[in-house]
Amino acid sequence: MPTSIRLDTEIERRLDLLATTTGRSKAFYLRQIIEQGIEDMEDYYLSADVLERVRKGQEPVHSAADVRADLGLDD
Numbered sequence: 001m002p003t004s005i006r007l008d009t010e011i012e013r014r015l016d017l018l019a020t021t022t023g024r025s026k027a028f029y030l031r032q033i034i035e036q037g038i039e040d041m042e043d044y045y046l047s048a049d050v051l052e053r054v055r056k057g058q059e060p061v062h063s064a065a066d067v068r069a070d071l072g073l074d075d
Contacts, residue, residue, distance in 0.1 A: 007015065019026045053059035068074050 015026050015029060018024075018029055050059055054061055065074075
């Protein structure tokens with residue numbers, strides 16, 4: 001899916017320098033940045049959503065003691 005974004009002049013300059021210096025394309029680095037960034041964003045936003053459900057009592061929680069007992073780690 002083609003997508004376009006506007007980059008700040010300084011970011012564009014840095015991306016150009018990186019691509020030119022390493023011989024890779026700007027698209028390569030943009031894909032890398034997006035792939036890594038989306039993981040970070042998913043971790044943050046999806047965990048924040050779960051935390052909100054926990055706070056509202058809509059998500060089950062388990063104590064560390066219960067988990068250890070269920071896994072047989074207290075023996």
